Amino acid sequence: MKEHNGKMVTILAIESSCDETAVAILRDPVGDGERVEVLCSEISSQIEIHREYGGVVPELASRNHSLALLPLVKTALGNAGVSISDVDGFCATGGPGLASSLLVGHTAAKGMAVAVSGGRPFISVNHMEGHLLSPFIMRENGVEPNIALVVSGGHTMIIENRGFGEYELIGKTLDDAAGEAFDKVAKMLQLPYPGGPEIEKCAEGGDVKAYKFPRSMLKKPHFDFSFSGLKTAVLYTLSELDTVEGKPRERDLPDLCASFQKAVIDVLVAKTMRAVRERGLSKLSLSGGVSCNKALRAAFGEACERAGVELLICSPHLSTDNAAMIGYVGLQKLIRGEFSDLSCDVNPNMPLNAMKMRK
Numbered sequence: 001m002k003e004h005n006g007k008m009v010t011i012l013a014i015e016s017s018c019d020e021t022a023v024a025i026l027r028d029p030v031g032d033g034e035r036v037e038v039l040c041s042e043i044s045s046q047i048e049i050h051r052e053y054g055g056v057v058p059e060l061a062s063r064n065h066s067l068a069l070l071p072l073v074k075t076a077l078g079n080a081g082v083s084i085s086d087v088d089g090f091c092a093t094g095g096p097g098l099a100s101s102l103l104v105g106h107t108a109a110k111g112m113a114v115a116v117s118g119g120r121p122f123i124s125v126n127h128m129e130g131h132l133l134s135p136f137i138m139r140e141n142g143v144e145p146n147i148a149l150v151v152s153g154g155h156t157m158i159i160e161n162r163g164f165g166e167y168e169l170i171g172k173t174l175d176d177a178a179g180e181a182f183d184k185v186a187k188m189l190q191l192p193y194p195g196g197p198e199i200e201k202c203a204e205g206g207d208v209k210a211y212k213f214p215r216s217m218l219k220k221p222h223f224d225f226s227f228s229g230l231k232t233a234v235l236y237t238l239s240e241l242d243t244v245e246g247k248p249r250e251r252d253l254p255d256l257c258a259s260f261q262k263a264v265i266d267v268l269v270a271k272t273m274r275a276v277r278e279r280g281l282s283k284l285s286l287s288g289g290v291s292c293n294k295a296l297r298a299a300f301g302e303a304c305e306r307a308g309v310e311l312l313i314c315s316p317h318l319s320t321d322n323a324a325m326i327g328y329v330g331l332q333k334l335i336r337g338e339f340s341d342l343s344c345d346v347n348p349n350m351p352l353n354a355m356k357m358r359k
């Protein structure tokens, strides 16, 4: 039931699960959840702060969220031209993520929901549901059935999405997530954090066939992934190369990165396309930070064209962590009257069944 049908609905969303503080304001002019306008999507990145440590330091992340968040809310309201009293609901990421970081955004959103005159609903949003639905934010028909590949720093999942709230997890990584593999291999190659974009840059002009890296579980009938063997294979190759204090020579980097990147992409494309075929769907969506990778996008573009499948991808700024994707889920829940209790807690390991998953 869509409680707001026929009425304009505005939501303010906060994302603070990891190292990006983000605030977005979204509006649905008619309250049916189909054509949603992103009035603003602001991000204050902490990447520079964590870079010198080679990864996210949780205590630094939460402190910096609390410094950045409320000024960012003010900026967002100003840029959207919205007064806080015009906001119909407040939502924030409740998990998965770093507990102390999640708490900053979650608590701020609850506070605003209570403080606005008359009170407003608060909605706790699953970060992965945000990624999953991000390819629909800029479309006009709401959430349509599709096979989704969600590839982020912490997750790699193939999901059959039958519509909002009706998700079936059909495959996942059994060890490292794809983004994690990019980040760990980048660390081995002594490239800066975060590793994914650095590997992509270094892979340009490299020979994808220079090194024979494994394509794990490609022949298995299930849809699960494993990337830890690939990571070990890169480490082994590196130990046999001529390095300077463990760092490969500039001349070897492009081939190493291109061969590694291709091994990840081959497995992701093969398994996801098989899921599309077996489930008989005509749409495939790609989301999560790794879906920014241009070689990955191109490989899926070609595979989908060959198979006559429509590929749904959002722009890179909606693929990595952002608050618009949290607002999109929050808005869908708001118009359906699915509110969270003000006493609800964050959950760093928010389980997939919080997305009504079945497997």
Ligand code: KG4
Binding pocket: 131, 151, 152, 153, 154, 155, 178, 179, 180, 182, 183, 194, 195, 196, 197, 200, 288, 289, 290, 291, 292, 293, 294, 319, 320, 321
């Ligand atoms: O979705 P996301 O922003 O945050 C999480 O929820 O984890 O994903 C971050 C991950 C990191 O592992 C990062 O290295 C990876 O996405 N990533 C990329 C690219 N851009 C970000 N991986 C490969 N190529 C990229 N261009």
Ligand code: ZN
Binding pocket: 127, 131, 152, 153, 288, 289, 320, 321
């Ligand atoms: Zn994410």
